[in-house]
Amino acid sequence: MSDGTKASTDAQRLAERAAQALAENDKTALHLGIRLVEIRPGYARMAMRVRSDMVNGHHICHGGMVFTLADTAFAYSCNSYNENTVAAAASIDFLAPAHEGDELTAVAVEVWRTRRNGIYEITVTNQRDERIALFRGRSYRIDGQLVSTG
Amino acid sequence: MSDGTKASTDAQRLAERAAQALAENDKTALHLGIRLVEIRPGYARMAMRVRSDMVNGHHICHGGMVFTLADTAFAYSCNSYNENTVAAAASIDFLAPAHEGDELTAVAVEVWRTRRNGIYEITVTNQRDERIALFRGRSYRIDGQLVSTG
Amino acid sequence: MSDGTKASTDAQRLAERAAQALAENDKTALHLGIRLVEIRPGYARMAMRVRSDMVNGHHICHGGMVFTLADTAFAYSCNSYNENTVAAAASIDFLAPAHEGDELTAVAVEVWRTRRNGIYEITVTNQRDERIALFRGRSYRIDGQLVSTG
Amino acid sequence: MSDGTKASTDAQRLAERAAQALAENDKTALHLGIRLVEIRPGYARMAMRVRSDMVNGHHICHGGMVFTLADTAFAYSCNSYNENTVAAAASIDFLAPAHEGDELTAVAVEVWRTRRNGIYEITVTNQRDERIALFRGRSYRIDGQLVSTG
Numbered sequence: 001m002s003d004g005t006k007a008s009t010d011a012q013r014l015a016e017r018a019a020q021a022l023a024e025n026d027k028t029a030l031h032l033g034i035r036l037v038e039i040r041p042g043y044a045r046m047a048m049r050v051r052s053d054m055v056n057g058h059h060i061c062h063g064g065m066v067f068t069l070a071d072t073a074f075a076y077s078c079n080s081y082n083e084n085t086v087a088a089a090a091s092i093d094f095l096a097p098a099h100e101g102d103e104l105t106a107v108a109v110e111v112w113r114t115r116r117n118g119i120y121e122i123t124v125t126n127q128r129d130e131r132i133a134l135f136r137g138r139s140y141r142i143d144g145q146l147v148s149t150g
Numbered sequence: 151m152s153d154g155t156k157a158s159t160d161a162q163r164l165a166e167r168a169a170q171a172l173a174e175n176d177k178t179a180l181h182l183g184i185r186l187v188e189i190r191p192g193y194a195r196m197a198m199r200v201r202s203d204m205v206n207g208h209h210i211c212h213g214g215m216v217f218t219l220a221d222t223a224f225a226y227s228c229n230s231y232n233e234n235t236v237a238a239a240a241s242i243d244f245l246a247p248a249h250e251g252d253e254l255t256a257v258a259v260e261v262w263r264t265r266r267n268g269i270y271e272i273t274v275t276n277q278r279d280e281r282i283a284l285f286r287g288r289s290y291r292i293d294g295q296l297v298s299t300g
Numbered sequence: 301m302s303d304g305t306k307a308s309t310d311a312q313r314l315a316e317r318a319a320q321a322l323a324e325n326d327k328t329a330l331h332l333g334i335r336l337v338e339i340r341p342g343y344a345r346m347a348m349r350v351r352s353d354m355v356n357g358h359h360i361c362h363g364g365m366v367f368t369l370a371d372t373a374f375a376y377s378c379n380s381y382n383e384n385t386v387a388a389a390a391s392i393d394f395l396a397p398a399h400e401g402d403e404l405t406a407v408a409v410e411v412w413r414t415r416r417n418g419i420y421e422i423t424v425t426n427q428r429d430e431r432i433a434l435f436r437g438r439s440y441r442i443d444g445q446l447v448s449t450g
Numbered sequence: 451m452s453d454g455t456k457a458s459t460d461a462q463r464l465a466e467r468a469a470q471a472l473a474e475n476d477k478t479a480l481h482l483g484i485r486l487v488e489i490r491p492g493y494a495r496m497a498m499r500v501r502s503d504m505v506n507g508h509h510i511c512h513g514g515m516v517f518t519l520a521d522t523a524f525a526y527s528c529n530s531y532n533e534n535t536v537a538a539a540a541s542i543d544f545l546a547p548a549h550e551g552d553e554l555t556a557v558a559v560e561v562w563r564t565r566r567n568g569i570y571e572i573t574v575t576n577q578r579d580e581r582i583a584l585f586r587g588r589s590y591r592i593d594g595q596l597v598s599t600g
Contacts, residue, residue: 022207028215031203053181056225057172057296063225063237064218065178071214075206087213088567089588091241091391091541093419093438095412112395112431117538119393119434131412134419136436138393138539138588146207238417239438241391241541243569243588245562262545262581267388269543269584281562284569286586288389288438288543322507328515331503353481356525357472357596363525363537364518365478371514375506387513391541446507 011041014149015080019044021146022079026072032065034072042110042120044076050102061098070106070122070135077108078118078139082147085118088140095131103127106135116141161191164299165230169194171296172229176222182215184222192260192270194226200252211248219256220272220285227258228268228289232297235268238290245281253277256285266291311341314449315380319344321446322379326372332365334372342410342420344376350402361398370406370422370435377408378418378439382447385418388440395431403427406435416441461491464599465530469494471596472529476522482515484522492560492570494526500552511548520556520572520585527558528568528589532597535568538590545581553577556585566591 019039023029029046032054038045048069056062071090078085098104105125112119122135169189173179179196182204188195198219206212221240228235248254255275262269272285319339323329329346332354338345348369356362371390378385398404405425412419422435469489473479479496482504488495498519506512521540528535548554555575562569572585 024207025205025209026207026212027203027205028212029206053177055175055177056179056222057174057176057229058234058236059175060236062176062178062218062221063240064214064221067217067221067240068212068214071212071217072206075213079207084208086208086210086247087244089241089243089539090213090217091239091436093239093412093436094237095419097236111434112393119395134411136391136393239389241586243562243586245569261584262543269545284561286541286543324507325505325509326507326512327503327505328512329506353477355475355477356479356522357474357476357529358534358536359475360536362476362478362518362521363540364514364521367517367521367540368512368514371512371517372506375513379507384508386508386510386547387544389541389543390513390517391539393539394537397536 014082015039015041018079018082018146019076022076028068029072032068034069036076039076039080041080042077044073044108045105046073046076047103047105050098050100050104052100055100061102063094066098066124066133067092069104070124070133073106073108073122074120074135074137077110077120079146082145082149083141084144084146085139085141088138090135090137092133092135094133098126098132104132164232165189165191168229168232168296169226172226178218179222182218184219186226189226189230191230192227194223194258196223196226196256198254200248200250200254202250205250211252213244216248216274216283217242219254220274220283223256223258223272224270224285224287227260227270229296232295232299233291234294234296235289235291238288240285240287243284245283248276248282254282314382315339315341318379318382318446319376322376328368329372332368334369336376339376339380341380342377344373344408346373346376346406348404350398350400350404352400355400361402363394366398366424366433367392369404370424370433373406373408373422374420374435374437377410377420379446382445382449383441384444384446385439385441388438390435390437392433392435394433398426398432404432464532465489465491468529468532468596469526472526478518479522482518484519486526489526489530491530492527494523494530494558496523496526496556498554500548500550500554502550505550511552513544516548516574516583517542519554520574520583523556523558523572524570524585524587527560527570529596532595532599533591534594534596535589535591538588540585540587543584545583548576548582554582
């Protein structure tokens with residue numbers, strides 16, 4: 001195995017371990033049925049089915065639930081380097097409504113990262129690949145790591 | 151009663167009826183224990199206790215739950231004129247973490263409104279009046295009303 | 301020429317004519333030396349050299365100048381269908397400073413569009429292809445057209 | 451003079467000196483005729499007349515010029531503690547168009563600040579006190595100071 005391949009494999013293993021550590025404590029994701037589908041360094045794909053308790057007063061999926069799915073994908077992607085990282089800010093554009101029973105997918109992609117700060121773009125789509133929302137998050141690294149690498 | 155007072159009373163009654171109509175269908179707010187504390191035309195105050203199923207992988211309140219509380223106050227304030235109105239976009243700045251057991255309050259204030267578009271600012275604080283998040287929402291009026299005024 | 305090719309050619313010609321109409325009246329772009337490099341339906345590429353009168357109190361390119369370049373590319377891209385369209389809102393993340401003498405390029409890409417509303421992403425880079433800023437704009441179509449198509 | 455009064459006076463003097471240091475190097479503000487009207491710790495008020503070279507292709511004031519005025523007020527307010535501080539991100543909502551000849555005022559108010567990060571809200575109005583734009587900026591403190599306090 002070349003050094004480049006090994007570094008890449010190590011980074012992937014670390015991303016998987018960090019995601020597992022997050023998942024064990026993420027009661028919100030568990031409670032809402034948000035599932036991790038794919039994790040890579042700086043990337044996460046998650047899914048959520050819109051349940052009957054996720055609609056709002058207009059009979060469509062609550063914007064907060066769409067945001068929560070996107071924010072969760074954001075969290076897994078920006079924590080994939082095993083450095084404790086939190087959201088500093090986020091913005092979301094709602095493009096189309098989601099409905100009860102829809103299967104939503106959020107894909108988080110890193111667009112920029114320095115030692116402390118990062119920017120991630122998350123796209124939420126439904127089961128027909130229609131875009132539901134665009135989310136842009138700004139991350140901030142705090143002290144500590146998710147899993148021990150000793 | 152002067153005409154101005156009557157108009158003001160009518161607007162307040164309409165805001166209350168619209169809020170009640172929203173509340174009856176807002177399964178998300180019900181499910182998360184979000185309570186309407188005060189409603190006025192262009193204004194809403196809502197509260198939520200951070201439950202054990204609202205924390206994330208860093209053992210703090212999930213940003214999506216803070217957003218959902220703010221977004222709900224946003225929805226009630228921008229629908230207070232009884233015109234069906236949805237969120238077009240929103241941005242949030244996370245100022246301080248919230249923790250399990252915290253009692254959060256979101257106050258939504260209208261800062262600008264035209265026939266179709268509106269901007270609302272929502273501040274989320276905890277039980278010590280510390281600011282947890284600042285939220286700015288852009289609303290978009292769609293067709294229809296929440297309650298009949300015939 | 302097939303119908304599809306003809307429609308595509310017509311759309312391109314309309315984009316070019318709309319851009320020319322904008323350019324004739326865009327005193328700000330002229331004044332700041334902003335040049336249109338490429339225009340297509342829903343797409344614009346523009347360039348600007350950072351002059352000595354574009355720096356701020358920290359001796360770097362003023363954020364307002366970076367924004368203005370991005371906003372101009374946004375305007376040309378969202379007006380490329382020959383429907384009068386203005387900016388409703390925009391957000392910008394400043395990734396790295398630009399300096400006097402830098403040659404900046406802004407590429408605007410349409411990410412979503414309905415009859416009235418649109419979202420565009422603009423990336424600003426320097427002559428070394430380093431990203432200087434990310435800009436996301438929300439457009440709103442108003443009445444009227446830029447050039448007559450009678 | 452009480453200690454509190456003296457601290458307050460010192461903070462004000464520092465804000466004025468920092469603003470002067472910024473102004474001496476801010477070629478953009480000079481070039482666009484942006485004037486500092488009032489400076490206080492965490493606060494700045496600035497004015498700009500919309501000149502004929504500040505309009506865009508729709509014959510209204512270029513959004514980039516409105517942004518630049520707001521961004522300049524943002525810069526003066528967040529640098530008022532004499533710590534070198536730059537913009538990390540900003541968002542703007544355009545509420546109403548400005549026109550050639552309008553006298554615009556931008557008022558920047560600090561809404562939150564930690565050791566490194568800050569959030570400021572800037573409101574741009576015209577000579578009839580109509581709101582033209584709302585701007586929210588996120589600041590980031592870098593190393594160094596504007597003026598020596600030795």
